[in-house]
Amino acid sequence: MSARSDVLLWAQRVIGRKDATACQILDIPAGSGLDAAQQAFHKIARMAHPDLHRRTLTADELELVTTAYARAAAAYQELRGQRTVTTRIRAIPGVPAAVPPTTQAIPTAPPSIKAIAVPEEPGHAPNKMGSKALIYYRKAELALRRGDLPGAVLQLKMAIASDPQSQFLRSALAEVEAEVARKP
Amino acid sequence: MSVALGIDLGTTNSVAAIATPTGVEFILGARGERVHPSVIAFPASGGVVVGTDAKRYRLSEPQHVVHSAKRFIGQNTRAPLVQLALTGVRYNVVEGPNQQPIVVVRDRRMTMPEISSHVLLHLKRAAERQLGTPVKDAVITVPANFTDGQRQATREAGRLAGLDVMRLINEPTAAALAYGFGQDREQMIAVFDFGGGTFDVSILQLDGEVFEVLASEGDFFLGGDDLDRALAENLASELHRISRVDPRPHAALMMKLMMGAEQIKMYLSDSEAAEGEIEGLDLPGGRVSTLPFSVTRAQFEAMIAGYVERTMAVTRQVLVAANIDPRMISDVLCVGGSTRIPMVRQQLAEIFRREPNISINPDEVVAQGAAIQAGSLTGDLTSGTGMGARDAVATAGHSPLARGTITLPEITAKRPVLLDVNPATLAIHTAGGFTERLLDKNAPIPIERSRVFTTSRDNQTRVEIDCCRGESRRYTDNEPLGTLLLDDLPPRPRGDLQIEVQFRVDADGILHVRASDLASGQQQEAHLQVLGAPVAPAGPASGVPDDKP
Missing domain, CATH: 1.25.40 (Serine Threonine Protein Phosphatase 5, Tetratricopeptide repeat)
Incomplete structure (x- = not known):
């Protein structure tokens, strides 16, 4: 039960902050390296990957979690894409x-x-x-x-x-x- | 209790399995076989025959036997590679609506999803027979490089077979899942998947129960079929020389040579040379001939060297894409029958500087992974041991599920988490014929990204956005996906409207696009009808609606 409310709270927080930076979405300090980003994303995946919740959440709730997760994925990809300091x-x-x-x-x-x-x-x-x-x-x-x-x-x-x-x-x-x- | 089937829908063979508390259980055919040929026959006597039984019609009536349908599913008939592949099949394929390929057999016209649904239905029925319970849910695997259209078509095939396709997962990812599930280790592995018709290579990082695909590359027109054809062409020239009849225009004759070539290929994986004769070759004019052959492994390797080199080039490419030194890889999994070829294994060992893992069954590991994922999605999966590739057993005779003696415990933790990737860059057309990338190749899915657009002229009521997939910076070098059309916009001065366009690739790797007017908050669904994709059915289950605006 608590896992369920945890993930919903997290999803609402992510969706509520549309202008958040990638690091803010992943909840890591600005300028964090790739390893930190990966660890943070794995942590999110363990908690919020939509596959883990397809039986426990309603369709609307699942859509909310999926959207938040998909934005976290985009944040992770943004940091991962910046492999060189140039970008x-x-x-x-x-x-x-x-x-x-x-x-x-x-x-x-x-x-x-x-x-x-x-x-x-x-x-x-x-x-x-x-x-x-x-x-x-x-x-x-x-x-x-x-x-x-x-x-x-x-x-x-x-x-x-x-x-x-x-x-x-x-x-x-x-x-x-x-x-x-x-x-x- | 629901049972969810994991299905490896292959080009030449398909395998189905379910996860049970005692391990992965395979779905067996009428003769006890685990591997079901993806062959569908429409014999003169009527009806549809699938699997092992269908194979015997290949010689008597090759034009009524559909095989390798996976090469055409969700494809655009006009694509050059599709045209090339069509020269290798003996059944009749024509162009249908939305440029999708249509099989014509005995005046029946069938789409590729319909053809594949026969294989899926065959597996579903076999499973129901074996387990004594209805089967509805399924996870189906697809090559990692399958496009949007191919994925939609595969889903459609499942729907036509009466299956609820919970998820499409990529074949290399499924193999990694079967390999690593329950091991709870941190390591980086490579999966080299060289099957009957497709080729994929993926790099994965295993972090406990998290399976993250770092990069994936492939070629969906490269497989064992091509190797057979290379050898069959050689046999055909030899037959031409001996009998003074060119067998190439004769369907049944070429089919027989292809079947012979396949057997020689398999024999050469264990032996240095193959010698013998192919009997019963019916030449035109009623003559029956026998073709003696003698092929050494070295000769065969020379014939297929170009194909093998291509797989190695892709493998080196994926290491670059993942930014990985080959020495960081702790295991190389071989998946697909073509990895049995010694030349393939040798060259793999050279790239990774380690012998590839041969302890897993290359034909079955993908279905095992699909079964584990299916069990995980329905929640019927017990965590822990007994599920990995090494421990897999066929327990058909003593299936606890069939006897109904075991109730599966509800699972609470440690379900595997698959972080699969977007197979190709998705971009939009910008000024000067260039593209702007919205979702990168190898980005984790599901993923979502939005962009805000506005109008460039006063009172503009319509905005068009051309979408494409591919890695080139030039729009025309990529594969067009379709045009996103935003219509009936309120007339305003230019720059006044703000339209948010949202691109999402779902966990199946299928693209969804949504647009909304930020000012009015009005949602307007914009549709992308991918060329070659099936004309989607009505209902919310379908990926992309079919009505083109």
Whole structure:
């Protein structure tokens, strides 16, 4: 009985937070490595995989759990896709990237043949970043592509100096610094 | 108590099993055989004959015997590989609605799901006979690289056979489940599944009861059939030389050579050379000929080297996709009859630097895994020992289920958790003829991702999104899945509407797409009719509705 209510509570929490980051969905600290993401996802699978509940939940409840689980799977895949540090920084939604996206399909440029995309994360609206900060941010991206972590940290700090309000830049810096800390 | 059947629906053979407290129990045919040929005959005397009995009609009336139906199920008749495979069968296949293949036998027109449903029904009846209880629930295995259309068609075949298909699971994953269930170990394994008509290789991480597929690759037009054909072509040239009659246009004659080739192939797995003659070859003009043959293992290996090399290339590719060093793999499971070929095992050993595991039965392990998953889904599975591949026993004669003496305990914990993967990247068409990837190949399923779209012109009432599957960045290099159509949108200035499009791949690996207008909150189901897929039946059980907008 408690397992049943646990999984329903978990599913409601996941679905309720539409703007949660992948790490938040998996309940791990930002910038966590692949191993932590895998462990977290296995833990979720042991508790919430829809197969485990197909006899105990009603159809509506099962749909809720399946949806939450499917979003956790997408979160895990997002972290797993970011194997290289290059793609670790989130692309700024709605603004064309300075470099073509490499591996992961994080939306960058809006698909615009017959429809165009709207920024997915309004909280990180790119227009809120000053143009000077954006230039530094692009330089940070290029540094990351070269594998130059200290360079990226420097450029991100410059960007934050030009635009101290941007939460997006701060979280990006935190992610890169976490990456630096992991490297020997 | 409900009994759930695990079914390995194969290209050449099918196997069914159920999980019991004492181990996995196989469903036996009328002669006690565990392996049921996936052959369906429509003899002159009427009726439908399936399995071992159907095989004997292959010689007398090859055009009325349907085999290898799995190669065509859920396929688009116009696909080049399908056209090629059609040259290898002796029954008549035509193009039907939605470009799906239709078998025409004795003026009967049947879809591929209908054909396969005969095999499933045969297994269901055998199970009911053996267990003395009605069987309704089933788990059916499919090749890991099966497409959306093929999966839908397989589900449809189950439905036509009167089965409630609880789940489709991938064959390599099922094999891993049979191997690792109840072992509670942490290890990484590779499953090399080289069957009669399809080839798959998967890398899995076993973490207690969690079976996570890290990556999977395959080729659904590569199997033992191709190896038989390579050898049969050689035999045909030899017959042509001796008898001055080219056997290739003659269905019955080629069938006989194919059957001979299959036997020679199997013999060469144990011996260095095969010598003998194929008798009773009915040449046109009433002559009966005998073809003497002498094939060494080395000669046979030269004939099939190209096919084997292809499987090894795919294996190296999957190691790259999983980002795994071959030395991290602690066991290599061989699944499917074609893995008995020594050349295949040698080359596998070279890649993984370890001898592949030969302690499991390559023909039966997939059905065992399906049975375990079926038991797990119905909740009738006892955790613990006695279920793994090594301990599997056929207990038909003393089936506790058949005698009704055992009540299965309710299971509380440690049911296996299968984390299978999305078989191919799903993407949408974007500006400049490129694609934007929405769900990656090898992403865990079930998975869901949404994107928000808006209109690009004032008062636009219609948005079209072309969807495709495949790994190329160019849209036209991928396989089109269909167009998602959002109609009757309220006229608004451009950019004002927000339409959320949700892509979900369910646990069966089937894609569902849903769209909703965020402003009004109105749900609008948008439909993708995958080309080649069966025209889906009515009712909520079907994957994708059939009415194309």
